[in-house]
Amino acid sequence: KAGVTQTPRYLIKTRGQQVTLSCSPISGHRSVSWYQQTPGQGLQFLFEYFSETQRNKGNFPGRFSGRQFSNSRSEMNVSTLELGDSALYLCASSLVGGGKNTEAFFGQGTRLTVV
Amino acid sequence: DAKTTQPNSMESNEEEPVHLPCNHSTISGTDYIHWYRQLPSQGPEYVIHGLTSNVNNRMASLAIAEDRKSSTLILHRATLRDAAVYYCILRETGNQFYFGTGTSLTVIP
Numbered sequence: 001k002a003g004v005t006q007t008p009r010y011l012i013k014t015r016g017q018q019v020t021l022s023c024s025p026i027s028g029h030r031s032v033s034w035y036q037q038t039p040g041q042g043l044q045f046l047f048e049y050f051s052e053t054q055r056n057k058g059n060f061p062g063r064f065s066g067r068q069f070s071n072s073r074s075e076m077n078v079s080t081l082e083l084g085d086s087a088l089y090l091c092a093s094s095l096v097g098g099g100k101n102t103e104a105f106f107g108q109g110t111r112l113t114v115v
Numbered sequence: 116d117a118k119t120t121q122p123n124s125m126e127s128n129e130e131e132p133v134h135l136p137c138n139h140s141t142i143s144g145t146d147y148i149h150w151y152r153q154l155p156s157q158g159p160e161y162v163i164h165g166l167t168s169n170v171n172n173r174m175a176s177l178a179i180a181e182d183r184k185s186s187t188l189i190l191h192r193a194t195l196r197d198a199a200v201y202y203c204i205l206r207e208t209g210n211q212f213y214f215g216t217g218t219s220l221t222v223i224p
Binding site for chain 2: 004033035042043044045048056058090092100101103104105106107108109
């Protein structure tokens with residue numbers, strides 16, 4: 001059974017550009033959440049999607065957005081990139097609604113560098 | 116927001132048991148206690164979770180205090196591959212995790 005797949009693994013962008021990251025969850029998983037990891041702030045929750053609807057959102061500016069497709073694949077977009085957006089972006093998938101009694105599976109992440 | 120407190124770092128000798136503590140004094144009755152670990156350059160990996168009773172799986176054991184305000188992750192025989200950052204998380208709703216700073220475990224050969 002394939003794990004969570006994130007593409008691309010590495011990305012270099014210039015300040016002011018926009019970027020789109022992709023996450024393919026484990027087959028059958030309908031809940032996908034996104035996280036940003038930086039040395040200074042650690043792992044921070046960005047947002048969660050379930051059945052193509054955003055269910056929860058973390059405390060990030062509107063430049064960070066996402067969506068989920070009918071096949072549960074998800075994308076996140078960051079517009080007007082800033083140097084501080086350089087981070088490891090992780091996605092996690094869970095079975096069904098992602099209830100408290102279920103585990104989440106994380107991808108290996110996309111390393112974004114903004115120059 | 117992270118609602119757990121863990122030591123920043125711990126060391127263990129290889130082949131010996133490791134007890135990683137976590138305090139979660141504001142836990143509610145329906146919060147599950149989850150543990151994940153993150154190896155260098157990888158995404159977090161599920162270790163174990165529980166609600167009230169102690170739990171065991173092939174990776175570790177989870178001991179939960181009777182008042183549920185603290186828990187301990189037990190690695191029965193630490194190996195070099197267990198060197199990672201271990202996160203204790205209270206899973207509330209949905210598929211969102213609020214990570215704290217975790218405990219960086221060093222395993223000494």
